Amino acid sequence: GEINTGRYQALKIKESEKNWLTDHQKKIEAANSLEDLNSASAEFENRYPQMDTETKQAVGEILLAKENNLGGQVDQFINNLNTKLTEIRQAGEATTFADRGIINTKNKLELFRTKLTQSREVFYSKNSGKIELFTGQQKLLEANQYLREAVNFLSELIKSYTG
Numbered sequence: 001g002e003i004n005t006g007r008y009q010a011l012k013i014k015e016s017e018k019n020w021l022t023d024h025q026k027k028i029e030a031a032n033s034l035e036d037l038n039s040a041s042a043e044f045e046n047r048y049p050q051m052d053t054e055t056k057q058a059v060g061e062i063l064l065a066k067e068n069n070l071g072g073q074v075d076q077f078i079n080n081l082n083t084k085l086t087e088i089r090q091a092g093e094a095t096t097f098a099d100r101g102i103i104n105t106k107n108k109l110e111l112f113r114t115k116l117t118q119s120r121e122v123f124y125s126k127n128s129g130k131i132e133l134f135t136g137q138q139k140l141l142e143a144n145q146y147l148r149e150a151v152n153f154l155s156e157l158i159k160s161y162t163g
Contacts, residue, residue, distance in 0.1 A: 009057075009058065009061045010058035010059075010061055010062050013054045013055070013057070013058045014058065016054070017051055017054065017055070020047065020051075024040065024043065024044060024047075027040045027043070028040050049130075052130075052131075053130075053131055056123065056131040056133045056136075057123055057124065057131065059133065060119070060120075060122070060123030060124075060131070060133075060136050061123070063119075063136075063137070063140050064116065064119060064120055064123070064140070067116055067119075067140055067143055067144060067147070068116065070144075070147055071109065071112055071113065071116070071147060074105075074109060074147060074150055074151060074154070075109070077154055078102060078105060078106070078109075078154070081098075081102065081154065081157065081158070082102065085098050085099070085102075088161075097160065098157050098160070098161070101153050101154075101156065101157040101160075102157070104153050105150045105153040105154055105157075106150075108146050108147070108150035108153065109146070109147070109150050111146040112143050112144075112146035112147045112150065113143075115139050115140070115142045115143035115146060116139075116140070116143045118139045119136050119137075119139035119140045119143060122135050122136035122139060123136045
């Protein structure tokens with residue numbers, strides 16, 4: 001699923017950086033002069049911003065995939081609950097309380113997805129070139145809080161029927 005895609009992207013970035021660093025280490029070891037070392041240092045200095053960005057994006061990709069996966073599970077719970085509520089309605093029982101609870105849950109999920117989008121924008125910022133890892137993580141924590149609230153709504157709904 002999405003988590004595996006996130007891990008794959010992160011591993012791909014890690015492998016690319018590892019290969020570059022290994023090659024760069026060989027250049028440093030083969031340096032015969034101060035000029036060679038200065039050249040290798042300049043290469044690293046030029047590469048560092050890319051490494052910093054890719055590393056933060058890899059972290060972001062894994063965290064985003066995890067949250068997306070959890071959100072998908074909540075969507076599935078809502079679908080299952082809607083199926084059960086249809087059965088309950090067809091049996092002649094009122095489901096008004098549960099229907100309102102589903103609406104509240106979906107509203108929390110919408111807020112969750114808004115925060116995920118904001119986080120994704122931080123991790124893939126085209127404007128600044130520098131990714132603020134902490135800001136992206138904060139948006140993910142906010143998203144996760146909305147997801148927790150959605151799950152709490154679902155739990156209360158289920159308890160109202162199961163006791």
